[in-house]
Amino acid sequence: MTSILSRYVIRAILGNTALVMLVLLALSGLYLFITQQDDIGVGAFTVANAFMYVGLYLPKYAFDLLPIAALIGALLALGSLARTLELIVVRAAGVSTMRIAMWTAGAGIILMIFTAIVGEVIAPPMEQYGRQMKTFAKFNDYSMAGNKSAWAKDGDMMISVRQQAAGNRYGGVYVFKFDGQRRLRSVGHANNASIDENNLWQLENYVESRIDDERVVTSKEPETRLQTRLSPEFLGLAVLDADSLTGRGLFSYIQHLRANGLDSRTYEVAFWARIARTVAVAIIVVLAVPFAFGPMRATGTGARTVVGIMIGVVFFLMAKMLESGGEVFNMPPIMIAWLPTVLLTLVTFFAISRVR
Known part of the structure; x- marks a missing residue:
């Protein structure tokens, strides 16, 4: 019985997350296409190139938006189950809140693995190709080479x-x-x-x-x-951007900078932040559990969506502020990267412990 219930909850979370991600990617793709209008007609850059450029950049947007999409999807799924009293029946059957949180974490782990695959295998090469395609279409009378x-x-x-x-x-x-x-x-x-x-x-x-x-x-x-x-x-095509590199690429480039006596702090922060943000996907999903049993149990879909976006944006902004301010105050890169995820974990467990 527990196995059936856990699969049911996981499927609900993954399904809602996929739906939210499609909506967010559609909006992001539309915004990105609009921003390309000034470049259409420059050199050999056409409308077809703009559509292709948007498609190649969508995996990067998916990697960045997955934490927010996962939280909104979990809020919608658990909120729907609470509103139809399914979660109440599960609790009445003797299933603890911690057990439901573990089921939710199972969906979070699946999303975390998916995020890692997108960020490490799919998004970086597609983003790099998109940048090259656009730039060479606009500036087709230059030549370039280089790696490091x-x-x-x-x-x-x-x-x-x-x-x-x-x-x-x-x-x-x-x-x-x-x-x-x-x-x-x-x-x-x-x-x-x-x-x-x-x-x-x-x-x-x-x-x-x-x-x-x-x-x-x-x-x-x-x-x-x-x-x-x-x-x-x-x-900018050949000069390495920390956000466009894979984890392995960041680690390799950090070693290269250290070997040549160059400052590697920016890339060290990006390396640890990539890992921390990926882990945060599994944790942020569990944060939806207290809302399902708490004050938002009877609220509508719109309210849950707004709350999910607000929490996700606050987490994202806090991470970015720490990445910028931490370097100014010479904080260790690992502390800069992991502090938002650690705070998110503490808040999540505290909120779950308050649920009765």
């Missing part, structure tokens, strides 16, 4: 970018200039660089070595400018 850093060719120049600090700021920039016979004429290095809307580079602490016929002349400037056709959007 960006290598971009622009006419007679090769530019290497080792690290991206923000949307249009970079660190460890090398500029290689060649003549018409493809002979290296100069090598320049800047500690930091930024690009404006006209693709004009502002290079800081720029040191350049010019190769003459018989000697090498070195010059140093606190600041210099360099005009290219390379945009921040194009360079």
Whole structure:
């Protein structure tokens, strides 16, 4: 009997979560398609490319939205069972609240595994391909290569970018200039660089070595400018974004940064946050149990949906605030990443313990 009841509860939670996820993905896809309207017609980027780009980005949205969808789905499923008195009958049959919470956690574990698969196997390669497809359609007269850093060719120049600090700021920039016979004429290095809307580079602490016929002349400037056709959007393809990497990719890149004496805190936070957010999916589902027996037992679907969205948004914002503020205050990356999930776990168990 218990096995039948547990499967019934799990199916109800998974079914409602799938329905909520479809609605959220439809809204996210519509919003993303609207934001592409300004890019349609640029280069070879067409409406068909925009639809394809949206489809390739949906798995990333699914990974980000799964915690909220899981909570709303659990609230709807358990709320429906409570409103039809099915949960009351189960309790009257001698099933404890903790046992129902364990059944709910079973659905959460399934969703957690699904989240891990989406975040590790499906979303990153599809997102990367979508970015490449869009950028190469818009900027089809450039060439690029690279893995751990960006290598971009622009006419007679090769530019290497080792690290991206923000949307249009970079660190460890090398500029290689060649003549018409493809002979290296100069090598320049800047500690930091930024690009404006006209693709004009502002290079800081720029040191350049010019190769003459018989000697090498070195010059140093606190600041210099360099005009290219390379945009921040194009360079962003090769410079690794922490949110677009898999867990294995993050771990590998952290090792690469450490081996080269570079700051890896941002990627360490992203690595642990990815694990913590995945685990949080299983915990946040259980948070719906107190609502099923508490004050929201007789409320409608709309109220439960609003509560689920509010809790999910608060959890998401708290995680993002800690990721940003924790680095400022030099908190350990593992603490920054896991603190929201730990707080969610404590709140969940406290709420369940209060249910009678």
